[in-house]
Amino acid sequence: MSEFQRTIIKPDDVFISAKYPFSQAIRVRAGEFLFIAGQPSVDVEGSTVGKGDMVAQTRQVYKNIGKVLESVGANFSNVIELSTFIVGRENLPAHLEVITDLYPNLFPDGDYPTDTVAIVDGLYIEDFLLEVKAVASLP
Numbered sequence: 234m235s236e237f238q239r240t241i242i243k244p245d246d247v248f249i250s251a252k253y254p255f256s257q258a259i260r261v262r263a264g265e266f267l268f269i270a271g272q273p274s275v276d277v278e279g280s281t282v283g284k285g286d287m288v289a290q291t292r293q294v295y296k297n298i299g300k301v302l303e304s305v306g307a308n309f310s311n312v313i314e315l316s317t318f319i320v321g322r323e324n325l326p327a328h329l330e331v332i333t334d335l336y337p338n339l340f341p342d343g344d345y346p347t348d349t350v351a352i353v354d355g356l357y358i359e360d361f362l363l364e365v366k367a368v369a370s371l372p
Contacts, residue, residue: 237263238262242258253329254333255315256345259344259347265370266371267311268367269302269366269367272365287327288327288331290362291327291363295365310342311369311370312368313368314347314348315349316366317349318356320352320355320356320362320363322352325352
């Protein structure tokens with residue numbers, strides 16, 4: 234397998250957010266990619282965690298992504314792309330509060346993955362307020 238290399242791209246003439254943790258672009262050289270399906274806020278039995286509570290759901294979603302990464306010997310430093318789907322704009326502030334708290338531990342070097350955030354009317358299960366899918370690069 235080839236060596237994993239990840240370079241955060243910060244163009245001088247493109248907005249770089251100090252408020253929202255994401256990178257504009259990441260150049261990757263990797264042996265393999267891991268595509269993680271959209272993770273909702275469910276426990277191992279499939280029960281919704283944090284019904285009606287965006288903070289609890291966001292924490293569970295990232296916990297689930299972490300478990301998938303660990304299952305292949307990876308961690309959040311391997312994540313290069315996130316796609317985040319949030320039900321209702323009113324849930325965005327709580328989500329941002331949680332990721333602002335979580336990201337320094339998940340991404341201690343401050344090199345965040347790219348992240349596209351979409352506000353949607355609903356998800357597959359009505360109780361889900363959030364779903365996040367991820368792409369990770371593996372050595």
